[in-house]
Amino acid sequence: MAMRKTPYLRLRYPWTDDVVSAADVQSMASDIDQALVSTATLAANFSKFASATVYRNATQSLTKGSFTAITFDTVVSNNGAESPLANGSWYSVANPTRLTAPSACIVLATGSGGVNIGSALGTSGVIQLGVTLNGASGGSGVQGTKWAPLSTVTGQQWTSALTMWKLAAGDYLELKMYWTGTPAGPFNTDNVSPPTLSVMMVALPSVS
Amino acid sequence: MSGTTANEGYPYPLTSDFADVQDAFRLATAVDADLRAEQAPFRAFLGRPSFIARQTATGSGFTAGSQGAVFGAIDWDNTGGLVVGQSSWSQPNSQQPSWWLFGATIFVAIVSGTPVVGDMNMARISVTSTDQVTGVVSTTTFFQRNDDTNTSGEWINVFGMAPIYQGSAALTLFLNGSTQKAISANSRLWGMYLGPVT
Numbered sequence: 001m002a003m004r005k006t007p008y009l010r011l012r013y014p015w016t017d018d019v020v021s022a023a024d025v026q027s028m029a030s031d032i033d034q035a036l037v038s039t040a041t042l043a044a045n046f047s048k049f050a051s052a053t054v055y056r057n058a059t060q061s062l063t064k065g066s067f068t069a070i071t072f073d074t075v076v077s078n079n080g081a082e083s084p085l086a087n088g089s090w091y092s093v094a095n096p097t098r099l100t101a102p103s104a105c106i107v108l109a110t111g112s113g114g115v116n117i118g119s120a121l122g123t124s125g126v127i128q129l130g131v132t133l134n135g136a137s138g139g140s141g142v143q144g145t146k147w148a149p150l151s152t153v154t155g156q157q158w159t160s161a162l163t164m165w166k167l168a169a170g171d172y173l174e175l176k177m178y179w180t181g182t183p184a185g186p187f188n189t190d191n192v193s194p195p196t197l198s199v200m201m202v203a204l205p206s207v208s
Numbered sequence: 209m210s211g212t213t214a215n216e217g218y219p220y221p222l223t224s225d226f227a228d229v230q231d232a233f234r235l236a237t238a239v240d241a242d243l244r245a246e247q248a249p250f251r252a253f254l255g256r257p258s259f260i261a262r263q264t265a266t267g268s269g270f271t272a273g274s275q276g277a278v279f280g281a282i283d284w285d286n287t288g289g290l291v292v293g294q295s296s297w298s299q300p301n302s303q304q305p306s307w308w309l310f311g312a313t314i315f316v317a318i319v320s321g322t323p324v325v326g327d328m329n330m331a332r333i334s335v336t337s338t339d340q341v342t343g344v345v346s347t348t349t350f351f352q353r354n355d356d357t358n359t360s361g362e363w364i365n366v367f368g369m370a371p372i373y374q375g376s377a378a379l380t381l382f383l384n385g386s387t388q389k390a391i392s393a394n395s396r397l398w399g400m401y402l403g404p405v406t
Binding site for chain 1: 227228229231232233235236237239240241243244246247250251254255256257258260262283284286309311313325352354355356357358359361362363364365367393394396398400
């Protein structure tokens with residue numbers, strides 16, 4: 001029995017025979033069945049784009065002049081394992097500074113956090129926050145913000161950044177914070193509005 | 209072949225007819241086209257148009273005025289709107305009027321001299337869009353200003369959301385001070401499609 005296939009979903013249909021056999025209909029029905037399953041899978045994946053949000057509830061000490069990775073102690077959402085597009089978790093207690101891509105993806109990542117400045121930073125004061133790739137502290141593996149609070153101000157100083165990355169499976173993002181200035185420090189992260197890192201898959205590098 | 213199903217209109221032979229290959233062909237191709245159409249929105253979302261452009265060489269120093277980012281690397285682009293060596297992303301002409309989210313990080317490089325606290329550093333994303341009726345091009349801008357500290361090399365994170373049609377997006381650094389600075393290598397402009405303008 002010679003069979004041809006439709007252009008998109010490759011459904012088999014009989015071609016050269018004059019009369020359609022039961023086997024022809026069976027093949028075509030089977031292919032339609034599979035095509036409907038793949039459509040349902042697409043719909044399910046569509047509704048489960050993976051995302052994760054973690055934050056640092058307890059204060060974390062930040063040493064002056066050190067671009068420090070925040071160690072997360074609270075997981076708000078970690079739904080990669082439930083996403084057929086990811087099939088794995090973003091956060092693991094084994095690597096509490098990281099959100100690791102379970103699969104290749106394009107992500108939007110936000111980082112925010114504050115430093116609780118015990119004494120004024122002076123005119124040399126700086127606060128810096130970065131979303132970093134695979135442990136980087138500079139170069140192409142960093143996106144973020146760096147600025148100077150007023151030289152005489154004390155208390156909580158917050159900052160945030162919105163970033164976008166192309167990640168391979170196993171790549172990880174971290175939230176890093178930095179301060180420098182006249183005081184010796186160290187200063188703590190703020191825990192009223194704690195350091196938070198969020199990622200959301202927004203696209204796939206390849207779509208079949 | 210005169211029967212059709214009630215909802216989707218799939219063709220089938222009547223009981224008085226012999227089923228032949230043409231019947232099967234018509235039914236298979238009708239189902240095929242329908243399912244492809246139903247999958248289209250899902251595929252479009254998973255393949256959301258988006259891009260990440262990166263400057264790979266630090267620009268020439270200047271003290272006052274502006275400098276546009278020039279992209280030496282394409283970290284990601286499924287729009288076809290980026291060209292290495294160009295200074296802007298272009299929206300595909302075929303795309304309908306759409307909402308896009310754009311973002312950037314500019315690393316400010318000190319080219320010569322000593323940074324002066326308070327010297328102005330400002331990043332701008334500018335988005336142009338064409339009016340569908342009049343053809344008039346308008347520009348929407350988003351700014352973030354992080355003035356100099358004395359530690360050298362500020363980082364400026366800026367973002368914004370805009371409707372765009374047959375338009376473009378570009379990233380610019382503005383300075384006003386006494387130190388020679390420039391857009392550093394690894395500064396980035398990125399964007400992602402959010403949805404159609406209704």
